[in-house]
Structure formats: structure tokens, C-alpha cells
Amino acid sequence: MSGIFGAYSTTNKPVLEEVYLGLYALQHRGQESAGIAWAEDGHVASVRGMGLLHNAIDQQRLAGESANCAIGHVRYVPLESSQLHNVLPICANYARGPVAIAHDGLVTNLAELTRQLEQRGAIFQSSTNSEAILHMMAQKSHMQPIDALVDALKKLEGSYAIAVLLEDSLVAARDPYGFKPLVIGERDGTYYAASESCALDIVGAKLLRDVEPGEIVVIGAKGMKSLRVRQERCGRCMHCSFEYVYTARPDSIIDGRSVYEARKEMGRRLARKSPCGGADLAAGMPDSGTISAIGYAQAAGTPFEMGVVRNRYVGRTFIQPTQKVRELGVKIKLNPIAEIFKDKRAVIVDDSIVRGTTAERIVSMIRNCGAAEVHLRIASPPVLHPCRYGIDTRKEETLAAVRMTLDELCRKVGADSLDYLTEEDLIAAIGLPEDKLCTACFTGKYLEER
Numbered sequence: 001m002s003g004i005f006g007a008y009s010t011t012n013k014p015v016l017e018e019v020y021l022g023l024y025a026l027q028h029r030g031q032e033s034a035g036i037a038w039a040e041d042g043h044v045a046s047v048r049g050m051g052l053l054h055n056a057i058d059q060q061r062l063a064g065e066s067a068n069c070a071i072g073h074v075r076y077v078p079l080e081s082s083q084l085h086n087v088l089p090i091c092a093n094y095a096r097g098p099v100a101i102a103h104d105g106l107v108t109n110l111a112e113l114t115r116q117l118e119q120r121g122a123i124f125q126s127s128t129n130s131e132a133i134l135h136m137m138a139q140k141s142h143m144q145p146i147d148a149l150v151d152a153l154k155k156l157e158g159s160y161a162i163a164v165l166l167e168d169s170l171v172a173a174r175d176p177y178g179f180k181p182l183v184i185g186e187r188d189g190t191y192y193a194a195s196e197s198c199a200l201d202i203v204g205a206k207l208l209r210d211v212e213p214g215e216i217v218v219i220g221a222k223g224m225k226s227l228r229v230r231q232e233r234c235g236r237c238m239h240c241s242f243e244y245v246y247t248a249r250p251d252s253i254i255d256g257r258s259v260y261e262a263r264k265e266m267g268r269r270l271a272r273k274s275p276c277g278g279a280d281l282a283a284g285m286p287d288s289g290t291i292s293a294i295g296y297a298q299a300a301g302t303p304f305e306m307g308v309v310r311n312r313y314v315g316r317t318f319i320q321p322t323q324k325v326r327e328l329g330v331k332i333k334l335n336p337i338a339e340i341f342k343d344k345r346a347v348i349v350d351d352s353i354v355r356g357t358t359a360e361r362i363v364s365m366i367r368n369c370g371a372a373e374v375h376l377r378i379a380s381p382p383v384l385h386p387c388r389y390g391i392d393t394r395k396e397e398t399l400a401a402v403r404m405t406l407d408e409l410c411r412k413v414g415a416d417s418l419d420y421l422t423e424e425d426l427i428a429a430i431g432l433p434e435d436k437l438c439t440a441c442f443t444g445k446y447l448e449e450r
């Protein structure tokens with residue numbers, strides 16, 4: 001999971017500080033590393049580092065740069081890949097000039113592509129998807145950079161949203177199925193590409209549109225033009241439904257649907273499917289369960305309480321790379337207010353249960369507050385399958401709903417009752433047609449089986 005942001009000013013205004021701000025708005029998509037790259041005197045320059053954006057990159061360093069085009073990246077990676085040489089954007093100066101690439105997603109044929117490239121002499125310095133694209137471009141140095149990039153993208157399988165910096169342009173591209181979100185914005189002659197529209201808001205840009213599945217948007221001195229990766233696949237969408245459940249910020253609009261509205265509707269539908277008569281209050285697990293809890297409370301006629309407080313200075317539990325850190329993270333991060341829960345029958349709404357760690361800890365903490373009953377409601381279906389397209393839940397045996405029946409899981413987390421949203425309600429709440437959504441981690445309906 002990553003966040004990408006790019007900017008190109010057609011009026012030659014400096015954009016590096018805006019890229020920094022855009023990445024700030026996307027910090028929830030990755031906290032392990034950050035990087036920004038730009039072109040300078042025909043060469044690529046970059047700043048990159050580990051940790052949160054403000055630790056990884058010195059904002060002052062950017063203020064003095066005059067580049068009118070830049071891309072940036074914040075990244076979540078598994079622990080074994082969390083090293084400086086894997087920090088994006090990946091940058092190079094090749095025969096056709098400077099290039100930098102930032103990528104969100106998972107190229108599923110990366111091993112095969114890497115093998116082929118190595119046989120032709122490529123030497124890899126990282127284990128990133130982006131470096132494979134870079135080598136594919138370098139091996140087509142007889143082509144114009146944009147043509148070499150399009151040629152490389154045609155070879156990729158899996159999911160990607162990418163921003164690419166070329167000497168004279170910013171390129172934003174989305175895989176032919178549109179798994180990962182990517183939007184285009186504009187303000188006063190500066191064009192932006194961002195993983196989510198909330199990053200456009202921070203720079204005051206207007207959301208123009210989503211990059212379409214399979215589309216390559218090229219932004220240069222003359223404005224925007226659109227190319228296609230693979231014509232034959234366009235129209236078969238697999239927009240990630242987990243973006244609406246958990247990943248995206250609620251103030252983002254993805255593929256025309258408000259994440260906030262989708263989450264609230266998930267809560268309303270959950271209340272209708274699984275009411276908890278006589279409950280004294282409904283509270284959400286902050287932050288991604290809060291909006292569904294509001295929807296649940298409104299539909300059920302149950303008072304909503306901000307019963308669980310989140311320490312905003314601790315990273316999101318789910319995207320911490322190891323189980324040990326994740327377990328500590330729950331304790332540090334979430335704190336129920338004892339006075340709200342004492343002697344009350346409480347409904348707690350969470351966005352999802354992946355490994356079950358957070359649910360067990362929070363139910364236990366609420367019981368310790370003296371709650372009379374704790375009923376857990378999950379605003380998505382059970383996560384039963386690994387994601388093949390870039391979310392870190394890939395080991396099936398780690399998924400709580402795989403390891404246990406509903407009753408077993410309810411006992412394990414210590415709740416009085418536990419229930420989920422249905423697949424049908426999830427799709428209806430998002431409001432996109434079923435054949436445009438990926439729900440594979442809930443349903444097992446992978447691209448290959450559709």
C-alpha cells in the first residue's frame with residue numbers, strides 16, 4: 001500500500017512544496033518511507049528517507065528548489081523490504097534523460113520480468129516494482145521515453161497506479177482493471193496526480209476526474225493528453241472495495257463515490273441486517289469504523305458516542321509491519337472512555353476484522369471499563385481470502401475468519417455477539433456496479449475466476 005502524488009506546473013511555478021503537502025494528506029497510505037524526485041538541469045534529483053514524511057524529508061530543503069515538475073511517494077512495505085534502497089521514487093538518468101517512478105500496487109509477474117531483465121544484463125538495486133519498469137524503459141533506449149514507458153506498462157500484470165517523472169512531462173497511469181485509485185486535479189495551470197482526492201484538497205486543486213483503468217495521462221507544457229495501455233481490457237474494472245472499507249480517507253472521492261457516504265451506508269445497512277435491540281450506545285473503532293458507527297446509530301435509533309479515543313500520533317495498527325508491533329500499537333493507540341461504557345450495553349462498529357488482534361484488545365478494554373454487554377458489528381464481510389493485488393493480508397492462515405467460525409471468533413474476541421455486513425450490502429453501500437468492483441478478499445472472486 002502506498003500513496004503517490006505528482007505535480008506539473010505549465011506556468012513554471014515551483015511545485016516541490018506542494019508535492020510535500022500532497023504526501024502529507026496521503027500519509028495514511030504508508031508510514032515506512034517517503035521520497036520526492038524532480039528533474040534539474042537534465043538530471044534527476046531526489047530526497048528520500050525512512051519513517052513518516054516529516055522525519056524522512058526536510059521540508060526546508062524543498063523550499064529552495066524551483067522545479068516545475070515532481071513526483072512523491074509514501075510507502076508501507078513488509079518488514080523485510082523496509083530498507084533505504086527500496087524507498088521510492090526510484091530514480092535514474094538513462095540514455096534518454098532523467099526518469100523517476102513511484103508505484104502503488106503489486107506487479108504479479110515481477111519475478112518473471114526481473115528474470116528476463118537480468119538475463120539481458122539488468123542489475124537490480126532494489127526489490128521494487130518500479131525498478132523493473134525502469135529497466136524495461138532503459139532496454140528500449142531507441143524509443144522516446146513515453147513510448148518506452150507505454151511499452152513497459154503493457155508487460156505488467158497485477159495492480160498499479162503510477163506516477164512517472166520524465167524530463168519534460170509528468171505521467172500518471174492506472175492498470176487496465178483500475179484496482180488502485182488515481183485522480184487528476186488542476187489549479188491555476190498546475191496539474192496534479194494523486195492516489196486520493198483528499199491530497200488535491202490540501203493544495204487547493206479541483207478534482208478533474210479519475211484516471212481511467214488502462215489510461216496513461218501525460219501532462220506537459222501544452223496540458224494533458226490521454227493514451228491507453230491495453231485497449232482490449234478496458235471496461236473490465238476491479239476497483240478495490242477495501243479502499244472504501246478501510247484504506248482511503250473518508251474525505252476522498254474514489255471513482256465517483258464518496259468514501260464517507262459509502263462507509264455511512266455500510267453502517268446503516270449493518271444496523272438493518274444485525275440490530276442490537278435495547279443497546280444504550282453505539283461507538284466506532286476510530287478512525288475507519290467511526291463513520292459506519294454513525295450510520296449504524298442513526299439507522300438503529302441508538303445514541304452515538306465517541307466512546308473510544310485514538311491517539312493520533314501512533315501509526316495505523318493494520319499497517320505496522322510485524323505482529324509484535326501491531327499488538328503494542330493497539331494498546332498505545334486506542335483508549336475507551338470508562339464513564340461512557342460503565343454498566344452500558346454497547347455496540348462497537350469496526351470496519352473489518354483481519355487478524356483479530358485489535359478486536360480482541362478493544363473488547364477486553366471496554367469490558368474492563370465495566371460495560372454490561374459488548375456487541376461487535378463489522379461493516380464489511382469476513383476477510384476470508386488473501387489479496388493478490390497489493391494489500392498485506394496475503395497469508396490465508398493469518399486471517400481470523402479463516403481460522404475460526406463466527407461463534408469461535410466471537411468467543412475469542414470476548415464479545416456478546418458478533419456479526420458482519422453481507423457482500424450484497426457492501427456492494428450496494430459503495431454504489432458501484434458489482435462487475436466494476438474487486439471483492440476477492442471477501443468472496444474469493446479473483447480476476448482470474450471472473
Ligand code: SF4
Nearest residue numbers: 240241387438440441
Ligand atoms: S482482494 Fe480485497 S484488498 Fe485486494 S484488491 Fe481486491 S478488494 Fe482490494
